[in-house]
Amino acid sequence: MLTFTFLSKLILHGYMSLKKESLSLREAQKLVLLSQRLPTPKVVGSAQDATLSSIEHLGYVQIDTISVIERAHHHTLYNRNSRYKSAHLEELIADKKVFEYWAHAASYLPMTDYRFTLPRKQAIASGKQKHWYKRDTKLMQSVAERIKTEGPLMAKDFDKKGKKHGEWKTAPTKQALENLFMEGELMISKRVNFHKVYDLTERVLPSSLNTTTPTDDEYGKFLVKKYLRANGLGKLTEMTYLIKNTKPLVSHALENMLADGEIAQIHVGDNMYYILPESYELLNKPLTRKKLNILSPFDNLLIQRKRTSEIFGFDYLLECYVPQHKRIHGYFTLPILWDGKLVARMDSKVDRKKKVLHIHQLTLEPSLRNTETFADAFNKELQLFMEFNNCISVLLHRTVPSSFRFESESRFPHLVIQ
Known part of the structure; x- marks a missing residue:
């Protein structure tokens, strides 16, 4: 009878038949985006099921209190499920399918992962973790x-x-x-x-839920697999980002999983990453490049800023924590994903009484070339984003560069330019 390890190595050999030891930056970007389910994939089943599937796949969705636009947890899920409604989270919590706890920050997590929160809870209760x-x-x-x-x-x-x-x-x-x-x-x-x-x-808790504490080996392997499924590629430091006291466990899991063929190593430029063998299949799938996404600053794709810079060449700082006179892009800038790249950022605020979405500043990255096609994609998504924020109009105050223009009012009827 074939052992699990031998089967894993056979599978790994199949996925590695092209003998890829490295990925181009463009391939890495594609792998990460498809793993993150961006742009918004087509979803089947009920809208609520699609929301639950997104949370289970991502592993967590960060909660944030800032509400200048729709809150971050709703915003992140909206970008994974075109039929998302804010009531979904309330319903999933009531149905005991989702719960709140701490990932790298306060988050919504799938109930199926509950037992993997126990090591942190027990460490805090015992005083081992402050x-x-x-x-x-x-x-x-x-x-x-x-x-x-x-x-x-x-x-x-x-x-x-x-x-x-x-x-x-x-x-x-x-x-x-x-x-x-x-x-x-x-x-x-x-x-x-x-x-x-x-x-x-x-x-x-649901009465049937498994509440046994995972072993160190189980916990370490869980953190590796969960991260790599959701993110495509990962380093040790990324898998343990702000998760205290887990680096030794994850490091040990990586060594064992690499030896058993459950993961592989891949280079992107000068950086070495770990990858699940099955993730290579994603390189054969198309990436929708026409669809544009306006992302939350707390979106799972962006939350580790160093990683975002290394893979996408996008240096991002949320400037709401920066003194006003030092801000460059604005108080609450939303990164914009299009054509498989992060190409712009939009400083926004909703006037809920007047139902107006204010774009205080729309900044294009210097690398963005095809601005006319971008403008069409941006306008299409902006209409949906406006509805998501319960607005009836959009007011654009400033663009950078100032030469960027939405030339025809008939093409962008909901957009008022100051």
Whole structure:
């Protein structure tokens, strides 16, 4: 009987029949985009199922509080599912198919991956991994007891007049809730006006869910496979990005998986990456280059800025954290993907009362050449993006370079140029 390792090596040999030891930058970009499901792929089944499939494939979708346009988690999913609705997340949480926890940041994760959050939770609970709030064990017990007795509660249900203190300027009970959440005693059962509603973990989890703690080998291999499926190519530092205490586990998993033929190594220029053998198939698939995507700053494709620079030659800084007088591109710039490249960035804000999408500045990359075709693709997506943000018109204030123009109002009837 053939062993798994031997079969893996046979499969790897099949995928490597072209003896590719390196990829061109263009091939690497294509592989990454198709792995990220960008541009927006055609989806089958219900719209909600497509949303769940996107979360399961990506592994996480980052949550962010900035709301100058539609929030980041909705924006990221909109770019993977053309039929996406913001209600999908609420429904998937209610159906216990998605939950909130920490990836590299606060995120929505697929419930099927729940057990792989346990190593972090146990490390925090045992004190092996630090959390940003100090533990007040007595207060944590009191808070947990109230939720056990009264049912799901929000932070505002505790100490409405309590003083905020500490470097985080949060109420003690809020800190207790977050500690219990990070340690795994509590989960977020839903959100109300974006406020977290906390409940006991056992009341949130599906009864049939596997809640066994993975071994170190299982956890390391999980992190490798999850990253490579969603991103196509990856380095050790990328797979462990902001995930504390995982580098030794992932490094060990990479060594074993490479020896067993479960992964391969590939060079892109001077950089060496790991790749799943089956990912080579993506190089034979077409990449839709006509479709344009306006991306969130927190999109999974972009979240590691060094990687984005190395693979796409796109240096990106979210300038909302930069003093106004030092900003170059604007407060909340959205990278624009077209023709398989990151070709522009758009500083945007929604006026929700007037339902106007303001583009304060649209900046084209110097490498962008075919601006007329780009303008057509941009206009087509802009209409959809406007609807996604519940707007009825778009006001463009400035373009860089200033010579870039939308020449015909009849071609762009919804776009008002100042």
